[in-house]
Amino acid sequence: MNLDFRNVIIIGGGISAHTAALYTARASLQPLILSGDNPDQLSLTTLVENFPGFPEGIQGPNLVDNAKKQAQKFGAEYKNAQVSSVKKIPNGFEIQTSENEMFRARTLIISTGASARMTGIPGESNFLGRGLSTCAVCDAALYRNKNTVVIGGGDAAMEESMALYKFAKKVTIVHRRDEFKASQIMQDRVLKLTDKISVMWNTAPIEVKGEKFVNGLTVKDVNTGKETLIPTDGVFLAIGHIPNTKFLSGLVELTEEGFIKANGVKTSQPGIFAAGDVMDPRYKQAITSAGTGCQAALEAEWYLEKMHAEGKY
Numbered sequence: 677m678n679l680d681f682r683n684v685i686i687i688g689g690g691i692s693a694h695t696a697a698l699y700t701a702r703a704s705l706q707p708l709i710l711s712g713d714n715p716d717q718l719s720l721t722t723l724v725e726n727f728p729g730f731p732e733g734i735q736g737p738n739l740v741d742n743a744k745k746q747a748q749k750f751g752a753e754y755k756n757a758q759v760s761s762v763k764k765i766p767n768g769f770e771i772q773t774s775e776n777e778m779f780r781a782r783t784l785i786i787s788t789g790a791s792a793r794m795t796g797i798p799g800e801s802n803f804l805g806r807g808l809s810t811c812a813v814c815d816a817a818l819y820r821n822k823n824t825v826v827i828g829g830g831d832a833a834m835e836e837s838m839a840l841y842k843f844a845k846k847v848t849i850v851h852r853r854d855e856f857k858a859s860q861i862m863q864d865r866v867l868k869l870t871d872k873i874s875v876m877w878n879t880a881p882i883e884v885k886g887e888k889f890v891n892g893l894t895v896k897d898v899n900t901g902k903e904t905l906i907p908t909d910g911v912f913l914a915i916g917h918i919p920n921t922k923f924l925s926g927l928v929e930l931t932e933e934g935f936i937k938a939n940g941v942k943t944s945q946p947g948i949f950a951a952g953d954v955m956d957p958r959y960k961q962a963i964t965s966a967g968t969g970c971q972a973a974l975e976a977e978w979y980l981e982k983m984h985a986e987g988k989y
């Protein structure tokens with residue numbers, strides 16, 4: 677148990693956490709980063725082509741490893757630990773891990789990301805990154821002149837379909853109901869793109885098929901039970917994201933979907949800042965996560981300066 681107050685503890689292990697670590701370490705705040713058991717999102721992908729500074733692209737795992745090494749070079753301290761709860765205490769916060777370790781910090785940066793909601797159908801996990809994607813904005817350009825399927829019916833599915841429309845030969849939206857949940861304006865935009873986009877209503881995905889890469893999706897008509905194989909080069913899941921915020925219970929305000937509500941990167945709890953996908957249901961990109969990681973670090977630094985000026989430490 678180490679109950680000395682740290683200046684800043686960063687919870688998370690993705691690109692937003694490493695960026696916050698880099699900035700706070702360079703500001704001599706000696707950050708401690710508590711990274712959980714699961715891999716971050718960039719470690720699950722291959723070539724990232726839209727992170728500035730890498731004209732040939734960079735492998736996702738290399739991008740995060742480099743960012744971590746860069747932060748460590750300036751003294752950021754990493755510990756493998758899954759945070760199970762956070763409690764407000766006078767002049768700071770107490771953090772408990774699933775191994776029953778305890779830490780205290782004056783400021784916190786929450787960078788715990790979000791996980792794409794999966795359908796759980798057979799084949800899905802085997803083909804993740806090999807024709808099965810959870811991010812059309814990231815991967816659409818790889819599907820130029822190819823056949824694609826989008827699973828979902830909300831705003832995210834409409835956005836994914838429009839991102840694919842620019843590149844793909846064909847986009848088939850598979851939706852289990854007879855109407856979309858997406859906002860009317862988004863539906864209208866998508867449904868008028870009939871040259872490439874079609875919808876299979878009342879249809880549920882059953883199995884992702886393929887060999888090395890995806891080559892088909894089996895679907896079922898939910899009314900008749902009839903199964904059909906859709907030949908496709910790519911399957912895009914757009915059924916939402918689950919933000920990793922359970923451990924925060926009641927400490928900061930969350931949206932209905934569980935994302936951290938933030939004003940810039942400030943949460944409803946003074947001293948707690950948020951960065952990356954955990955507070956961003958809209959952009960969900962590596963560069964925006966790095967950007968908010970930087971902002972959260974600077975806000976934490978300024979918050980500490982104010983605490984110090986007020987004689988709180």
Ligand SMILES: Cc1cc2nc3c(=O)[nH]c(=O)nc-3n(C[C@H](O)[C@H](O)[C@H](O)COP(=O)(O)OP(=O)(O)OC[C@H]3O[C@@H](n4cnc5c(N)ncnc54)[C@H](O)[C@@H]3O)c2cc1C
Pocket residue numbers: 687688689690691692693710711712713714715716717718720721723724725726727757758759760787788789790791792805809810811814815920923951952953954960961962963965
């Ligand atoms: C397959 C795929 C491909 C992608 N391709 C691109 C792309 O080409 N370009 C692009 O810009 N974006 C891409 N993205 C999106 C990008 O990866 C994310 O926007 C970005 O990685 C989010 O970073 P983050 O730091 O917010 O969170 P994450 O990467 O989600 O990392 C969160 C980390 O926090 C840890 N954590 C969670 N809970 C706890 C806890 N309680 N205690 C301790 N640690 C915890 C997790 O284990 C994880 O390591 C892709 C995403 C995926 C899934």
